[in-house]
Amino acid sequence: xxxxxxxxxxxxxxxxxxxxxxxxxxxxxxxxxxxxxxxxxxxxxxxxxxxxxxxxxxxxxxxxxxxxxxxxxxxxxxxxxxxxxxxxxxxxx
Numbered sequence: 001x002x003x004x005x006x007x008x009x010x011x012x013x014x015x016x017x018x019x020x021x022x023x024x025x026x027x028x029x030x031x032x033x034x035x036x037x038x039x040x041x042x043x044x045x046x047x048x049x050x051x052x053x054x055x056x057x058x059x060x061x062x063x064x065x066x067x068x069x070x071x072x073x074x075x076x077x078x079x080x081x082x083x084x085x086x087x088x089x090x091x092x093x
Contacts, residue, residue, distance in 0.1 A: 042082075 005013075042051040058066065070080045 041049060045051050066077050066080060070077045073080065
């Protein structure tokens with residue numbers, strides 16, 4: 001049988017749980033503030049400089065190949081695309 005709590009009891013429980021969690025939440029907030037916002041910058045960028053984002057469209061077949069090769073190599077699609085672009089641009093230099 002479940003016991004029905006009064007609104008006053010529910011409020012008291014919420015206050016107690018919030019008081020217990022507040023120190024942990026404060027520490028997590030401090031760690032996040034020290035770490036900074038967003039993803040870490042990529043190698044080759046200056047400290048504090050954001051890595052620029054580039055978006056482009058792919059035909060479905062190329063998108064599928066990119067996903068397949070990234071999974072095979074246990075890497076992300078972004079890392080694979082950066083690597084391929086770096087190699088292409090280096091070959092043109």
